[in-house]
Amino acid sequence: MLRTRRLELAVLQSDHIPALVDLWSDPEVTRYTGGPRDRATLPAAFQEDLGSDSPFDLWPVLLRSDGTLVGYAGIIPKQIAGRNEHELIYVFSRAAWGQGFATEIAKALIDHAIGKLGLKRLVALIDPENNASAHVAKKTGFVLERTVDRDDGHKKHLYVRTLAETEAAAR
Ligand SMILES: CC(C)(COP(=O)(O)OP(=O)(O)OC[C@H]1O[C@@H](n2cnc3c(N)ncnc32)[C@H](O)[C@@H]1OP(=O)(O)O)[C@@H](O)C(=O)NCCC(=O)NCCS
Numbered sequence: 001m002l003r004t005r006r007l008e009l010a011v012l013q014s015d016h017i018p019a020l021v022d023l024w025s026d027p028e029v030t031r032y033t034g035g036p037r038d039r040a041t042l043p044a045a046f047q048e049d050l051g052s053d054s055p056f057d058l059w060p061v062l063l064r065s066d067g068t069l070v071g072y073a074g075i076i077p078k079q080i081a082g083r084n085e086h087e088l089i090y091v092f093s094r095a096a097w098g099q100g101f102a103t104e105i106a107k108a109l110i111d112h113a114i115g116k117l118g119l120k121r122l123v124a125l126i127d128p129e130n131n132a133s134a135h136v137a138k139k140t141g142f143v144l145e146r147t148v149d150r151d152d153g154h155k156k157h158l159y160v161r162t163l164a165e166t167e168a169a170a171r
Pocket of ligand 1: 028029032033090091092093096098099100101103104124125126127130131132133135136
């Protein structure tokens with residue numbers, strides 16, 4: 001699928017599921033994204049997604065060196081404040097934080113959004129206290145547009161990345 005210097009996005013396979021369950025049930029990892037999900041129901045939810053080849057989805061992020069699953073990332077369509085948007089999402093396991101992985105995959109997904117998906121705009125919905133995520137967004141060219149109220153009652157910062165066709169080609 002998509003490869004960077006150290007990482008690759010993989011089509012979801014059943015042997016990825018245990019690591020994804022650990023990721024989504026970790027209180028620290030999910031602190032700003034709805035809290036830990038129920039470990040009992042997560043495997044079935046991932047089973048439904050096995051082998052998905054939708055262009056808009058989240059994918060396991062693997063280390064190219066040894067295949068370890070370190071995160072989950074991708075682009076998904078979402079209605080935000082009455083507008084159809086495409087949201088960039090990156091989630092990494094705690095052991096993988098601080099090594100530039102989110103920045104590396106975000107840059108690759110931005111290029112993919114321009115070159116392969118033909119998008120002109122990406123957004124990132126970020127909890128106002130999630131400074132690490134906001135930092136990654138800003139480093140990869142996102143700009144804070146405004147605060148939006150989500151259906152769950154939470155306020156999120158809406159970061160926007162305008163995509164120029166010439167950009168990916170120039171890299
Ligand atoms: C946010 C997250 C994806 C960042 O992943 P990562 O691989 O550690 O990110 P990177 O190493 O590419 O970059 C992180 C940057 O934020 C900085 N940073 C880390 N913690 C920070 C904090 N609390 N406040 C401000 N900046 C912080 C790092 O120093 C680094 O910046 P630098 O490269 O300029 O030094 C990771 O922490 C995570 O998975 N969090 C839980 C899931 C989540 O919240 N995802 C985002 C949903 S909107």
